[in-house]
Amino acid sequence: MELMRSGFAGAPQGFLALVAGGAELGRATVVTRPSGGVVMCFFSDPSGGADRLRVLPSLPRPDLARDPARTGLGVAADLELIARVFGLNTAQIAEICGPVTRPTVYAWRDGAAPRPAKLARIHMLRRAALDWERSGFGVPGTAMTAPVIYEKSLFDLLRADPLDLAAIQFAGGRLAMEREMAARRTFADPFR
Incomplete structure (x- = not known):
């Protein structure tokens, strides 16, 4: 050019x-x-x-897109998004957020304010969930615990500290490719 x-x-x-x-x-x-x-x-x-x-x-920068002081319903909505996108239960949410206890997660959903480090972790998990959802990967289901990258599962990647957003996206792409390759296909006869 x-x-x-x-x-x-x-x-x-x-x-x-x-x-x-x-x-x-x-x-x-x-x-x-x-x-x-x-x-x-x-x-x-x-x-x-x-x-x-x-x-x-x-894409918005995570430190500019969200106000770290925002708590209450925002945290509850973030936790709901993370659980829905990745198909996690409350015990799994507690494990990837900290680890913290299940009562702590229930308190956050009821409006309690997480500590700043936990709030930052929730916001990064939210970003991972939004990226996953935008990519159209779908709920991982049983693939959540299957080894994807160097014998690490998606759940291991979500528990890692610090959170590696690129590795999570890569795992989503790999899981989507495996799902696509495993799908049974029938080809239509073009000459009929």
Whole structure:
């Protein structure tokens, strides 16, 4: 791709905007925060109309997307999301959150505030659950305890400290691929 024009454009304070143009690119503007946190890309319509820009969303940073002081119903909703996405019961939730006891998890669901370290752990587990759900992996079911990566199961990855979000996503992809390969397929005869 030959770059026809590039330069810097005006952006909100603390951001850097780069404007680039090319023959097959049209016009692209990349707005980024120099800390490496948020990147937004705007691309023009393939017809070349600069007035029809599409915004490609970026994933929110976990420390900016959630207020760590938010407790009560937010924590209860987070725990419910984690349990629903991964198919976990209360004892398993207690194990991946700490470990803590089941009564502690029940107290959090009733509005008690977790300690800051546990709250941060719940928020990271929430992020893992959201990533899993967005990827369309589905509830792992019996695959939760099957070895997936280096003899570690998905449940082992969820219990690990620190939580490795990339490994959890990789495990989801591997489980989805195994499920797809194990599915029985029938092929239709195209000549009938």
